[in-house]
Amino acid sequence: MKVTEVSRQPNRLPADDDHPYRTGAWQPQLAEFDADDLDVLEGTLPADLDGVYLRNTENPVLPALGRYHPFDGDGMVHAVRFGGGRASYRNRFVRTQGLAAELEAGEPLWAGIIEPQSASKRDGWGARGRMKDASSTDVIVHGGRAITTFYQCGDAYAMDPASLEQQGVAAWSGPGISAHPKLDPATGELITFRYSTEAPYLWYGLVDKHGQRVHETAVPLPGPRLPHDIAFTEHYVILNDLPLFWDAGGLAKGVHRAKFRADLPSRFAVVPRDGKGEALWFEAAPTFVLHWINAVEQGDEIVLDGYFQGDPLPRPDAADGVWGPLKKLVDVHALQARPHRWRLNLKTGACTEERLFDAISEFPSLNYTRPGKPYRYAWSMTSPPGWFLFDGLVRLDLETGTEQRFKYPTGVYASESPMAPTGTEEDEGYVLTLVSDVPRDTSECHIFDAAHIDAGPICRLALPARISSGTHACWAPASAL
Numbered sequence: 001m002k003v004t005e006v007s008r009q010p011n012r013l014p015a016d017d018d019h020p021y022r023t024g025a026w027q028p029q030l031a032e033f034d035a036d037d038l039d040v041l042e043g044t045l046p047a048d049l050d051g052v053y054l055r056n057t058e059n060p061v062l063p064a065l066g067r068y069h070p071f072d073g074d075g076m077v078h079a080v081r082f083g084g085g086r087a088s089y090r091n092r093f094v095r096t097q098g099l100a101a102e103l104e105a106g107e108p109l110w111a112g113i114i115e116p117q118s119a120s121k122r123d124g125w126g127a128r129g130r131m132k133d134a135s136s137t138d139v140i141v142h143g144g145r146a147i148t149t150f151y152q153c154g155d156a157y158a159m160d161p162a163s164l165e166q167q168g169v170a171a172w173s174g175p176g177i178s179a180h181p182k183l184d185p186a187t188g189e190l191i192t193f194r195y196s197t198e199a200p201y202l203w204y205g206l207v208d209k210h211g212q213r214v215h216e217t218a219v220p221l222p223g224p225r226l227p228h229d230i231a232f233t234e235h236y237v238i239l240n241d242l243p244l245f246w247d248a249g250g251l252a253k254g255v256h257r258a259k260f261r262a263d264l265p266s267r268f269a270v271v272p273r274d275g276k277g278e279a280l281w282f283e284a285a286p287t288f289v290l291h292w293i294n295a296v297e298q299g300d301e302i303v304l305d306g307y308f309q310g311d312p313l314p315r316p317d318a319a320d321g322v323w324g325p326l327k328k329l330v331d332v333h334a335l336q337a338r339p340h341r342w343r344l345n346l347k348t349g350a351c352t353e354e355r356l357f358d359a360i361s362e363f364p365s366l367n368y369t370r371p372g373k374p375y376r377y378a379w380s381m382t383s384p385p386g387w388f389l390f391d392g393l394v395r396l397d398l399e400t401g402t403e404q405r406f407k408y409p410t411g412v413y414a415s416e417s418p419m420a421p422t423g424t425e426e427d428e429g430y431v432l433t434l435v436s437d438v439p440r441d442t443s444e445c446h447i448f449d450a451a452h453i454d455a456g457p458i459c460r461l462a463l464p465a466r467i468s469s470g471t472h473a474c475w476a477p478a479s480a481l
Contacts (some may be wrong), residue, residue, distance in 0.1 A: 006034055029057070030468050035071060038445070038461040045459050046447065052162055053476075058470050059074050063108055064112055065110065075137075085457055087461055094159075110131055126153035126174065129197075133176075141403075143209060151179040153177065176194055185369055188208070205217065205450075206410060217271070222241070237273055243260060243261040246259070266289075288309045292364075294375055298374075306339075308355070354397075357401070362380065363472075367429070377396065377400070395427075406453050420450075420477070445461040446461075
């Protein structure tokens, strides 16, 4: 492996830092690397793997104003490019306007998600206003560019998906978008959404395969909401109004504190993708859904799959002390997140629902070609109870209701694991993940046979340094680059 250190930020965090989301598996990475001809530590690098694995990471450069939440960290993208039986690696900070301003000032300027917006020293971005757009939540490839986004809304930052050369803010992002824009590989279109504390509170948009904004359409809500994700089918977009949102009384005082309203239903809006026509609304049992798995048109129905939370706002344990709120709010076990199915009948307006699997999992991936289309398999992440980490992978077979699982040893943690198809069968291809081994202070890229997750990785590649934990990743085939 040939490694070049491109740049390095000084360590500005406290020398005695004991924050659980800035230490251990979440220890920030401060150096940017180019690494070619990655060393194969075990197995054989598949010759038919051709494309790029991209993974975004919350990676704080400066100390926090007040309490630090893991989703406050600055974006850093990791790219593993495969082709011709070889692999290379790059990692780069997302050079956001917020990060540039803080580096120039030499200090933090914006408070994070669990601090009042009044604590920020400058105006900010997104749905909350005085908050930094870290562009650290999601990454997706659209129109030949890697696009990073932030879950509280902000600019869409573009990079070259292989070299990670910075290309600035995408012109089509306009007033901003939320994380989890959805790529339709069949059309090349990108479906976006954003939300706000001002009426009509929710919008969704469509960007064509050439990067031109086609439309942005309002979907009026009763008040400010916190939608985190959307789903789509061939003809429709499915948006949501879920009963976990900012408390109105708190908002009036500038306090963004979420409250779960168990007395309100979950509501789903089915809207034509072209932005023409009224939304059809459906009601279901109250819950919150962080991520949807997929949506499919099936006769008169839309089948919508996602992770139903049994307890969307779990109470902190007193024993966890100051870290209690941080621990519970991002613990999928405390949230009781399980795969679930809603059927939305477009003719009758009825909604029926059922649990798909009893075991807890989250952060799904599909065969790259299957979003919005009939599918059988989803590859999802498993987590240990407690801190937000991924300790393994599970393949869900929605036809048979069976699972395949792989779990890493204690102290070894995975990343969200996209599926890279290489053949005509839905599970013909590979599942990719980046792994942080805390005891050995190393990171690797692991490749699994998508049809046999339980067999463990078929190839392990060395990375030049241990990376930090984070949230989302994606796969893009060479044809999309």
